[in-house]
Amino acid sequence: MSDILSVRGLKKYFNTPHGMLHAVDGLSLDIEEGSTLGMVGESGCGKTTAGRAILRLAEPSAGTITFDGEDVLAKTGKDLRKLREKMQIIFQDPYSSLNPRMSISRLIAEPLIIHRRYARKADLENRVKELMDTVELTMRLYNSYPHELDGGRRQRIGIARALALDPKFIVCDEPVSALDVSVQAQILNLMQDLQERLSLTYLFVTHDMSVVRHISDKIVVMYLGQVVEKAPSDVLFEEQLHPYTKALIAAIPSPMPGSMEKPKILKGELKSPIEPKPGCRFAPRCVHARKVCTEADPDLRELRPGRFVACCRAEEIL
Amino acid sequence: MEQKYKGEFAEFWKRYRRNRLAVVGLALIGLYVILALGADLLYSYDFITGNQIPNAFSGIASFAEVEDGGTVRRHLYLLGADNFGRDVAGRIIHGARVSLIIGFVTVAFAVVIGGSLGAVAGYYGRRLETVIMRGADILLAIPNILFALAIVAALGPSFRNLLLAIGITSLPVYVRLVRASVMTVKDQEYVEAARAQGASDFRIILIHIIPNCMAPVIVQATLGIAQSILSAASLSFLGLGIQPPSPEWGNMLSEARSYIISAPHTLIFPGLAIMTVILAYNLIGDGLRDALDPKLKR
Numbered sequence: 204m205s206d207i208l209s210v211r212g213l214k215k216y217f218n219t220p221h222g223m224l225h226a227v228d229g230l231s232l233d234i235e236e237g238s239t240l241g242m243v244g245e246s247g248c249g250k251t252t253a254g255r256a257i258l259r260l261a262e263p264s265a266g267t268i269t270f271d272g273e274d275v276l277a278k279t280g281k282d283l284r285k286l287r288e289k290m291q292i293i294f295q296d297p298y299s300s301l302n303p304r305m306s307i308s309r310l311i312a313e314p315l316i317i318h319r320r321y322a323r324k325a326d327l328e329n330r331v332k333e334l335m336d337t338v339e340l341t342m343r344l345y346n347s348y349p350h351e352l353d354g355g356r357r358q359r360i361g362i363a364r365a366l367a368l369d370p371k372f373i374v375c376d377e378p379v380s381a382l383d384v385s386v387q388a389q390i391l392n393l394m395q396d397l398q399e400r401l402s403l404t405y406l407f408v409t410h411d412m413s414v415v416r417h418i419s420d421k422i423v424v425m426y427l428g429q430v431v432e433k434a435p436s437d438v439l440f441e442e443q444l445h446p447y448t449k450a451l452i453a454a455i456p457s458p459m460p461g462s463m464e465k466p467k468i469l470k471g472e473l474k475s476p477i478e479p480k481p482g483c484r485f486a487p488r489c490v491h492a493r494k495v496c497t498e499a500d501p502d503l504r505e506l507r508p509g510r511f512v513a514c515c516r517a518e519e520i521l
Numbered sequence: 522m523e524q525k526y527k528g529e530f531a532e533f534w535k536r537y538r539r540n541r542l543a544v545v546g547l548a549l550i551g552l553y554v555i556l557a558l559g560a561d562l563l564y565s566y567d568f569i570t571g572n573q574i575p576n577a578f579s580g581i582a583s584f585a586e587v588e589d590g591g592t593v594r595r596h597l598y599l600l601g602a603d604n605f606g607r608d609v610a611g612r613i614i615h616g617a618r619v620s621l622i623i624g625f626v627t628v629a630f631a632v633v634i635g636g637s638l639g640a641v642a643g644y645y646g647r648r649l650e651t652v653i654m655r656g657a658d659i660l661l662a663i664p665n666i667l668f669a670l671a672i673v674a675a676l677g678p679s680f681r682n683l684l685l686a687i688g689i690t691s692l693p694v695y696v697r698l699v700r701a702s703v704m705t706v707k708d709q710e711y712v713e714a715a716r717a718q719g720a721s722d723f724r725i726i727l728i729h730i731i732p733n734c735m736a737p738v739i740v741q742a743t744l745g746i747a748q749s750i751l752s753a754a755s756l757s758f759l760g761l762g763i764q765p766p767s768p769e770w771g772n773m774l775s776e777a778r779s780y781i782i783s784a785p786h787t788l789i790f791p792g793l794a795i796m797t798v799i800l801a802y803n804l805i806g807d808g809l810r811d812a813l814d815p816k817l818k819r
Contacts, residue, residue: 260713284719292717300710304732304815314718348815364714 207236207372207404208257213266215249215256215428222478226252228428230266231503236371239398239405241419241436243412243451247473249428250408251295254374257406258290259283271371288318291365295377297357301349308345310360311335314367334363338393355386359393366397372404379414391418412455416440424448427476427484430503433511444512446520447485483515491520536812543808549801550621557617564611565590570766573606578784601786603777605766609787612768613794619769620798623684623753624746630688631695632742638692639699640726640734644707654700657693665690666755673761683762687752691745698741702734709733736810743806747799754795770795 215227226249234240244250255261257268259275268275270290278286294300301310311331321327335342338359349357358378365373375394379387395418397403409415415422415436422439424432424447432445443449450469471488482497483489489496495515503513514520537543556563568589576585579602587596587606600610642653660668672686706712707730715729754771756762763769765776770791777787 255713258717260717284721287717287719292714294710294714296710300714302711302715302729302733304813306815313715313720317718317720317724350816361714364718368718 205236206233207271208232208234208406209267209269210257211267211269213253213256213268214264215252215261216264219477224477225249225428225479226476227256227263228476228479229500230425230428230430232423232430232433234372234404234406235420236404237398237402238420239407239418241415241422242406242408242425243410243415243422244425245410245451245473247476248425249476250410250425251376252428253425254292254376254406254408258287258292258374260292284317288368289370290372290374291368291370292374292376293358293361293365293378296381297354297361298349298381300361301357303349306346306348307335307340307352307360310349311363311367314364318368320368330367334367337366337397338363353386354382355389358382358386358390362390362394362397366401369401370403372406375405375407375409377409377411378407380409380411387414394418412451424451427474427479429484429500429513430511431485431513433503435509438510444506444510444517444521445485445514446489446491483513485514491516533812537808540808540811542804543812546801546804546808549797550805553617553621553798553801556614557621560611560614560618563614564608566615569607569611569615569768571607573602576602576606577604578602578780578787579606581786600790601784603773603784603787604780607766609773609790612773613770613791616768616770616773616791617794617798619680619763619767620750620753620771620795623687624750624798624802626684627687627691627749627753628742628745630684631691631745632738634688635692635695636699636731636738639696639701640703640731642696643700643703644722644726644730650700653696657696660690660693665752666759669752669756670759670761673756678761678764680763683753683756686756687749690752691749694741694745695738698737699734702737703730706730706733732813735813739806739810739813743802746802747795750795750798 210230210232213227213230214225217224217226228249230253232240242250242253252261256263257275263276270286273286275286305313308328308331311334312327315321315327315330321330332342332345335345340356340359340363344352344356349360352360361378378394379390382390391414394405398405405418407415407418419436422434422436423430424445426447432439432443432448434444439448440452443452469488470490474484474487480497481500483492483501486492486496493516501513501515503511506512506517568587573587576587576598579585579598581598581601583598583601584595585598585602586593589596596608598608598610600608600613603609603612638653638657642650669686669690672689673682676682676685703726712725712729715725720729750770753762753769754774757769757772758775763772765772773791774788774795777784777791781788
């Protein structure tokens with residue numbers, strides 16, 4: 204399969220009173236059609252901003268985005284709105300992402316109305332019912348309002364809305380992190396079913412390592428706006444090439460108390476993304492850091508087939 | 522689409538009806554509207570603007586001989602007579618035409634124009650916002666009455682110019698109010714969701730933002746109606762609004778001011794009329810705000 208989305212050198216800077224905030228700093232990634240790319244990293248590492256920049260909900264500062272052979276950044280006005288039919292997003296918070304004054308049916312119908320998909324009202328209603336059925340929402344809720352529903356059902360509305368225009372690609376911005384664990388599983392399974400049935404491509408943004416392992420084909424690990432490691436999902440959980448990834452995996456809570464000696468890799472806290480110093484962003488927190496780490500930005504290089512890492516000392520510290 | 526609209530209206534009415542006081546408010550305004558529409562049938566305009574000086578200050582519910590359209594007849598002064606012997610009840614009912622229109626039209630004008638400007642300023646920000654908001658600040662800096670005076674003086678005293686003057690002076694409040702609400706709503710995720718779906722800016726503002734900013738605007742608008750009626754009264758008092766002998770609640774009040782001790786009814790009844798209309802609009806405003814919020818549905 205070919206890549207449906209290619210991002211090269213994507214940057215998103217924000218102007219703050221204290222200087223330029225490098226939220227996303229030279230992100231490059233490719234997603235194969237019909238696959239799921241997991242994007243993980245701790246809070247504030249720029250993963251959400253990256254997702255939004257790809258959809259141009261936040262205007263990128265630099266870089267190129269190619270979607271389905273089209274240059275996303277060259278689109279304006281009508282063309283951009285047309286493109287949005289093919290690229291959708293599912294939001295993290297199912298409470299604030301639904302307009303409180305719209306009924307469930309209206310929320311799901313809204314994208315169809317915007318793009319004038321149906322001339323007849325009956326056709327529109329049928330499509331909305333079909334979508335509600337697709338995401339397993341009961342018809343009883345057709346005229347309900349979001350505040351009457353629980354988080355799981357609300358997130359199903361968010362999914363139905365994203366699917367309404369038959370998109371090819373969906374950015375999932377932590378779609379389950381606001382939900383109970385039992386509901387998380389339902390929503391994740393639903394999303395996987397939908398991916399198979401509708402041959403969707405996902406960019407799955409999350410900070411939850413077990414979720415990302417469950418759903419992703421490949422994973423990119425982000426740290427302060429940059430990709431530090433990229434590998435197929437199963438391989439990444441077997442062996443990590445970057446010390447930061449090691450720390451992330453080691454931080455997954457274990458069901459057996461004391462069963463694992465946790466290696467000490469991290470020190471200190473997340474550094475500020477405002478005007479970062481050159482060199483490896485992770486170096487100030489890395490126990491393996493040497494002088495060479497702070498001299499220049501490490502490139503993402505293919506250390507093993509299909510496995511990329513941005514660490515100067517990856518070979519030595521393995 | 523027509524079918525759907527009816528359904529929504531029925532739903533809205535069902536919710537509105539639940540608030541008893543709001544229904545009372547609506548009934549009161551309805552009563553005034555009916556009286557205003559039927560004013561000519563109850564009292565002829567010539568009679569309530571003409572001279573009946575012999576009957577000056579007739580008391581409440583008193584009978585007197587009056588000259589009406591060339592004939593002399595016995596007339597019931599239901600709410601008494603004023604300093605020219607004119608029927609107070611008749612003048613209130615005829616005055617309702619003017620006052621209801623002033624209250625409604627000026628506020629509708631200010632909400633629509635001011636609201637649109639505020640929404641655009643709040644949504645787009647930057648230079649457009651600066652221009653609109655400094656404009657609003659300039660309007661706010663000039664005392665309302667003085668500004669309305671200037672407009673009427675420049676354009677000449679007429680009913681239309683009066684509406685325009687009051688409408689423009691009440692603009693900046695809505696500009697500020699709507700801008701502030703839009704700024705809090707525009708960063709909500711559901712607005713970003715609408716953008717992600719490909720909605721145009723116009724649609725985002727009109728369908729997704731405005732309905733979520735209406736609560737404070739409705740409250741302000743119902744208060745604004747009262748303000749407008751009073752502003753019209755002040756302008757009439759200064760001789761730039763409704764010209765005597767045309768009846769208008771504000772100028773009835775200002776004329777009656779001198780007789781507050783000797784003939785209090787000439788002051789009390791127009792005052793009560795203003796008060797009840799304002800109260801009714803406030804009750805309607807509360808009812809509207811609650812009925813339009815789906816969270817308070819059940």
